[in-house]
Amino acid sequence: MEMVIYQSFVASCATVVGLFAGGEWKGLKSEMENYEMGKASYIMNLVGSTVTWQAFSIGSMGLIMEVSSIFANAIGAVGLPIVPILAVIFFHDKMYGVKAISMVLAVWGFISYMYQHYQDDGKSKGENLNAQKDSPPDQVQEVDK
Structure with missing residues (x-):
């Protein structure tokens, strides 16, 4: 604060x-x-x-x-196109090429961030399953579903 x-x-x-x-x-x-x-x-x-x-x-x-600074940055990037879209809808602002490109890049960055998290989550679940298979029966831990 x-x-x-x-x-x-x-x-x-x-x-x-x-x-x-x-x-x-x-x-x-x-x-x-x-x-x-x-x-x-x-x-x-x-x-x-x-x-x-x-x-x-x-x-x-x-x-x-x-959470993390990267997530805060991603949320800020996905919020970036909201203002121009609302300006076009409510104030009849013109949509120029630079504005459209910046909005597409902001959404693309957020989607890339989410996809990377999806991939990392899949890898960590796969590693947990492999570790569980390799560990002795008395040391088996539950894996989140």
């Missing part, structure tokens, strides 16, 4: 410094007032994005701690 908190704190500090150093803070009020859906929607969008990113960060850290 501390890693997520420190990482978010440093990112927030860097963003605030960049906001004030670049003079972008002067345009925030006009940006909020010119937002098509209104001020309340603008603020809800910012708060929703913040909460969603925090949930993603904590969830990723949980996956890394409980």
Whole structure:
């Protein structure tokens, strides 16, 4: 948890410094007032994005701690095409070639990860069965089915 908190704190500090150093803070009020859906929607969008990113960060850290970093990366890769697909469906965004290729690669990477786990699982079950056949009868262990 501390890693997520420190990482978010440093990112927030860097963003605030960049906001004030670049003079972008002067345009925030006009940006909020010119937002098509209104001020309340603008603020809800910012708060929703913040909460969603925090949930993603904590969830990723949980996956890394409980399962593995590779699995967390695979889940992140399979989640990558979801946003563009939802943008195409709900916001009628155009699907460009680069977007389609990145989505295909993300899904391909996840399928490759799952297939590798399937192969490794089959190998380990085969090795367990061979070890069980070779061991003396008094040392036979049950193999997961």
